[in-house]
Amino acid sequence: MDSRVLINRRENPKESANVLSLITFFYIHKIFTIGEKGDIKEDHLYYVHRQLRSKQLGDKLENIADDLQEKRKCVSTIRLLVIFCAKKYIYLSIMQLIMMAIFVIISPFLLGKFVLFFSPDQTEVSREGVCFFGVSFVGLSIIQYIYEQNYAMIKEELRIEFQTALCSLVYRKSLRLSPEAVSHITIGKIISLISKDINVFGHLIKFASDWCVGVIQIMIIMYLFYIKTGPATFVGFAVLFTTLPVQVYIAKIVKNKRTYSNAKSDERLQLTQEILAAIRIIKMYTWEKFFSRKITETRRNEMKKLRQVLIFKDVSFLLGKFVSVLSFYMLISSYVWMGNTLSAELVFYLYSLYDKLEDTIIRVMPVSISQVGETLASLKRFDAFFNTEEIKNCDLAIISKIPKLPKIIFQNVRVEIRTITVLKTINLEMKPGLNIIAGHVGSGKSLLLKTILHEYETADGKLIVEGQVSYASQYPWLFPSTIKQNILFGEQFNEEKYMRVLDVCALDFDLKLLQFGDQTIIGDCGINLSKGQQSRVNLARAIYRESDIYLLDDCLSSLDPNVRRHIFTSLKIYLHGKIYVLVTHHKxxxxxxxxxxxxxxxxIIHSGKPADIPQNFAMPKRLDHSDSRNSMFGYVCNGDVEINDESEPPKIEEQNVNIYHESKNAGKVPLSVYKKYIRFGGGYSFYSIIVVLLISGGSLMTYAKEVLSQWVDMDEHINVLTRNKNRSSSEFDMLTSKSASAFNTYTTITFVGSAFWLMSLVLHFYFASQISMKLHKSMIESVFGSTMKFFDNNLIGNILNRFSKDIYYIDEELVYSTNDFIMVFVIAVSTATLISSINEVFFISSMIIEIFFVLLGYYLLPIGRNLRRLNSSTRSPVVGHLNASLEGIATIRAWKNYEILKDEFDFHQDLYTSAHHTLVTFTQGFALILKMISSIFMAIIVGIFYSCNQMLREKLVFL
Incomplete structure (x- = not known):
């Protein structure tokens, strides 16, 4: 198809980067420079990294699938994943286990010793020792941050590898589907597989090792807790483990709901694709409102189940969050209720251990368990696709040209589709010359041609096809590219032959009318050509190919009489000596x-000379689909035009044009977009309630740390007074009362803050689901309300990408990102405010860090936004190429152009992978920069602790 834009891209800098540049992500700094100067375009992307190239990954996974098919007679997607990733993934998991064990054990120990120095009457840690512990803690944190981001990057690259390989395998499998399989595996389902279902493998790769390591991490931390708190440990962890059966039950529900939701997504995408392919007819008859309502109703059914999936995932996530807070509270409370006293060292040590465990409890465990249900649902869909029937004997569809005369022989051939006989005992021999097949609609004419192509397997009899076959389908198939590329379709260009084919198909006059001649870009399904022009380009492709057998399935019915007669007469001369099979209804x-x-x-009720046709046979009556339009612009009538005009069409120099190019916004997102987003969800009042609840919950959870530090401080003073025989009873009673009050306040704030946070998340999910529904409806109405110029300039692949991948992000990713952003922002501001309110030095330090964060965001966020837009737009060619290939699957198989199409798909996917990998690298690099700044802030705090007075240290040490 050759719709590629060949650009001499620069080598990926990661391939030549040194170790320091790799671990700090410095090798991507040139993208930062380009983004700072202006918009990042496709031309600026690097050539995809060698380990992420689609062709090599697709070949590797295809070999694995072939081995599984040969050994087990079926392909299991989970086995594909295990065999493809197992070795590397095991190494990663072992490394993660070792490193997390080091960080979990050493980091809390260093913090505990650092805090111990500031406890009253301690003699264990000297001033030199606290300096060592403080510096070691900051240094270990820096090492941990660098490790975590590089570990995350390696897993992201492994995810990209498998998803790229799986997309390539899905495309290759789609080219081999049998006609029967194509009838029930829709284009919408395949697009859904590579746009939505494929994301579960990203989550699986991301969380599987974390889940396994997390289980071992919980056991280690539980042991460390037990050393410090004794039996109280079991109370806290019992609360944690009680939710596991609930999480498993939720995973089962999610699996069932997700299966139904995915089926509705397939239906919606298939309906969208079919409507876009027929948009000219729909607009001609003003059917936009009807089809808009039909898609909206399908979307509503999809969202009913998807909303339930998200609610149950939300419940699972909320359980993890609530249990994490409750388990720590119960641990501390049980420890106190058992008659033990708290110290700053102990609480800080326990809280540090809990902080290491929090990500596993809140994110990894709940998400992993709920993700199991979604993964099983998607695995079932992939397995069903990969084990679908393929075309049999596809290598026989085109037989190499041999010296003998070409021939087609049917000997008692019978064809069945789903146990129904559709061709009954066919005996027929076709020799060089014009062979016409006629009959009523549904009599089996097209089926006979596809049987010759071996699209359908013979149930009985013998079919002999000698010679290379060329095929023109009944419904013209044109792919997005130039007219010239549609005609050549991978064949070598011969100017003399090419000009003759244009004359035979009466296309020379059309090309003279076009500004760019045969370099004119054709849209999906030839949407910017008339039906007659589509048929003639489709026919030109078939006869340009040097073949022995030409199968032309009703290619002349949509032409006006003059053009039809000209082409019929010219074909007899041009195809003289070949087997020329024409399906027609013209007597x-x-x-x-x-x-x-x-x-x-x-x-077959008759086969022989025209003179032997039974007298009682009548050709079927057809509506006149003749098309007298010869121009795609202006609809020029050719009734008075001489077809044999001897002037040649203009010769236009070939241009390297990206047919899938789409204009995208640059710069900031307009404020009107955010306003419309909020209005779609329920308005400013509703969203204000969500934000207030989030801010309140985050602020209360942050303030709970301050109350906890006061409680610990009071308990330490109570311990000192308890050891002092000359203590004042009134002072002791007052401190005991304040300690009890602080504990009750801590309990109240913890539960109220958690409740606010949970309510905000539930409301936010409902808010997001409303947005998804209304946004999709608005998109449909906008697309249907567009003029035809919009569809001439935007291919179906580009539009389908908006309705598949982008809608997926809005449905299932955006709400989490928005919620996390607000929570992190609130907690960061609350914590900084809390610390800053105690001492002016902390205030100045916090303000400097916060200003630096703002400036860094102002500089880097536009680059990230730019890369995100580029990531989305480069996905369109992948979806578009898949859609175009599936539309013309019979023609592709007749031409045997598998390798050309696979290479082009891999080319498009490499472009997307390059953009996506660049975005992921930028994200990890940005995160590392933020963590390094946090380490600097941490070092400043440690330094201030080391130099401040004793009273200030006791007050600040826990925070």
């Missing part, structure tokens, strides 16, 4: 045929 052509085959209900 006048039968008289000029060398052999006429008449079919009825899957049987």
């Amino acid at each position: 006048r052509f039968l008289e000029e045929a060398d052999n006429v085959v008449i079919m009825n209900d899957g049987n």
Whole structure:
């Protein structure tokens, strides 16, 4: 198809980067420079990294699938994943286990010793020792941050590898689907597989090792807790483990709901694709409102189940969050209730251990368990696709040209589709010359041609096809590219032959009318051509190919009489000496045929000379689909035009044009977009309630740390007074009362803050689901309300990408990102405010860090936004190429152009992978920069602790 734009891209800098540049992500700094100067475009992307190239990854996974098919007679997607990733993934998991064990054990120990120095009457840690512990803690944190980001990057690259390989395998499998399989595996389902279902493998790769390591991490931390708190440990962890059966039950529900939701997504995408392909007819008859309502109703059914999936995932996530808070609270409370006293060292040590465990409890465990249900649902869909019936004997569809005369022989051939006989005992021989097949609609004419192509397997009898076959489908198939590329379709260009084919198909006049001649870009399904032009380009492709057998399935019915007669006469001359099979309903052509085959209900009722046709046979009546339009612009009528105009069409120099290019916004997102987003969800009042609840919950959870530090401080003073025999009873009673009050306040704030946070998340999910529904409806109405110029300039692949991948992000990713952003922002501001309120030095330090964060965001966020837009736009060619290939699957198989199409798909996917990998690298680099700044802030705090007075240290040490 050759719709590629060949650009001499620069080598990926990661391939030549040194170790320091790799671990700090410095090798991507040139993208930062380009983004700072202006918009990042496709031209600026690097050539995809060698380990992420689609062709090599697709070949590797295809070999694995072939081995599984040979050994087990079926392909299991989970086995594909295990075999493809196992070795590397095991190494990663072992490394993660070792490193997390080091960080979990050493980091809390260093913090505990650092805090111990500031406890009253301690003699264990000297001033030199606290300096060592403080510096070691900051240094270990820096090492941990660098490790975590590089570990995350390696897993992201492994995810990209498998998803790229799986997309390539899905495309290759789609080219081999049998006609029966194509009838029930829709384009919408395949697009859904590579746009939505494929994301579960990203989550699986991301969380599987974390889940396994997390289980071991919980056991280690539980042991460390037990050393410090004794039996109280079991109370806290019992609360944690009680939710596991609930999480498993939720995973089962999610699996069932997700299966139904995915089926509705397939239906919606298939309906969208079919409507876009027929948009000209829909607009001609003003059916936009009807189809808009139909898609909206399908979307509503999809969202009913998807909303339930998200609610149950939300419940699972909320359980993890609530249990994490409750388990720590119960641990501390049980420890106190058992008659033990708290110290700053102990609480800080326990809280540090809990902080290491929090990500596993809140994110990894709940998400992993709920993700199991979604993964099983998607695995079932992939397994069903990969084990679908393939076309049999596809290598026989085109037989190499041999010296003998070409021939087609049917010997008692019978064809069945789903146990129904559609061709009944066919005996037929076709020799060089004009062979016309006629018959009523549904009599089996097209089926006979596809049987010759081996699209359908013979149930009985023998089919002999000798010679190379060329095929023109009944419904013209044109792919997004130039007219010239549609005609050549991978064949070598021969100017003399090419010009002759244009004359035979009466295309020379059309090309003279076009500004760019045969370099004119054709849209999906030839949407910017008339039906007659589509048929003639489709026919030109078939006869340009040097073949022995030409199968032309009703290619002349949509032409006006003058053009039809010209082409019919020219074809007889041009294809002289070849087997030329024409399906037609025009009786006048039968008289000029060398052999006429008449079919009825899957049987041949006549085969022989035109003169032998039964007198009682009547050609079927058809509506006149003739098309007198010869120009795609202006609809020029050709009734008075001489077809044999001897002037040649203009010769236009070939241009390297990206047919899938789409204009995208640059710069900031307009404020109106955010306003419309909020209005779609329920308005400013509703969203304000969500934000207030989030802020309140985050602020209360942050303030709980301050109350906890006060409680610990009071308990330490109570311990000192308890050891002092000369203590004042009134002072002791007052401190005991304040300690109890602080504990009750801590309890109240913890539960109220958690409740606010949970309510905000539930409301936010409902808010997001409303947005998804209304946004999709608005998109449909906007697309249907567009003029035809919009569809001429935007291919179906580009539009489908908006309705598949982008809608997926809005449905299932955006709400989490928005919620996390607000929570992190609130907690960061609350914590900084809390610390800053105690001492002016902390205030100045916090303000400097916060200003630096703002400036860094102002500089880097536009680059990230730019890369995100580029990531989305480069996905369109992948979806578009898949859609175009599936539309013309019979023609592709007849041409045997598998390798060309696979290479082009891999080319498009490499472009997307390059953009996506660049975005992921930027994200990890940005995160590392933020963590390094946090380490600097941490070092400043440690330094201030070391130099401040004793009273200030006791007050600040826990925070």
